[in-house]
Amino acid sequence: MLKRDNLKLGLVLGFIAPFAGFAIYYLMRFRLFTVKEYLRVLMMEKSLLSGIVNLSLLVSAILFTLYINSRKDKTATGIFIATCIYGVSALLIKWFG
Numbered sequence: 893m894l895k896r897d898n899l900k901l902g903l904v905l906g907f908i909a910p911f912a913g914f915a916i917y918y919l920m921r922f923r924l925f926t927v928k929e930y931l932r933v934l935m936m937e938k939s940l941l942s943g944i945v946n947l948s949l950l951v952s953a954i955l956f957t958l959y960i961n962s963r964k965d966k967t968a969t970g971i972f973i974a975t976c977i978y979g980v981s982a983l984l985i986k987w988f989g
Contacts, residue, residue, distance in 0.1 A: 902959070902970020909955045909971070910978050913948030938986055945982040949975060 921943075922930045934940055952975040959968040 897964040897966045899966045899970045902967035902972075903974050904970075905955060905967070906952060906971035906974025907978070909952040910948035910975075913951035914944055916951070917944050917947050941982060941986050945979065945986075948982075949979055952978070 918927070918930055922933070925933065934944070952971060956968055956971045956975065959965075959971060
């Protein structure tokens with residue numbers, strides 16, 4: 893996976909990585925709930941969104957660091973762009989959603 897250096901790959905990885913963080917948070921805190929119940933709780937409790945976003949962006953940051961350290965700058969740029977879009981979207985949802 894670290895062999896390709898391509899902006900599109902970075903964008904795809906950048907948009908998928910936060911979902912890994914989302915899944916990790918679900919398994920750590922809400923494993924007794926179904927996914928549907930988990931999503932319903934998230935819509936009702938906006939305060940939980942901060943924890944999920946933090947963990948999701950941490951997963952993206954780790955992926956970004958791996959690509960930067962392997963000198964795959966185009967892919968790292970794509971990951972960074974997707975992470976910024978994800979972060980801004982999460983903030984907008986929390987403030988206005």
